[in-house]
Amino acid sequence: MLVVTRREGEEVVIGDPRKPLGIVRIASIRGDRVRIAFEFPRDIEVNRREIADEIVEQKQHVVGTIKPDPTAATSG
Numbered sequence: 001m002l003v004v005t006r007r008e009g010e011e012v013v014i015g016d017p018r019k020p021l022g023i024v025r026i027a028s029i030r031g032d033r034v035r036i037a038f039e040f041p042r043d044i045e046v047n048r049r050e051i052a053d054e055i056v057e058q059k060q061h062v063v064g065t066i067k068p069d070p071t072a073a074t075s076g
Helices: 049-065
Strands: 011-014 022-030 033-039
Touching: none
Parallel strands: none
Antiparallel strands: 011 022, 022 033
């Protein structure tokens, strides 16, 4: 894990600096609240951790409801 210290208005560049995959900017700091701005292409999902965990749970639930094909070959 990389931990960096940034001040309000400063940025972190993700990927190749000449053509970054995305940019994370510290939008504002007020007391113990930090606002972070994410600039990524629309096809890249950016989620809060609790939302990301819900998405994973939902996908696992959907996969768990699909019954395996009993005629499918198994390795062994």
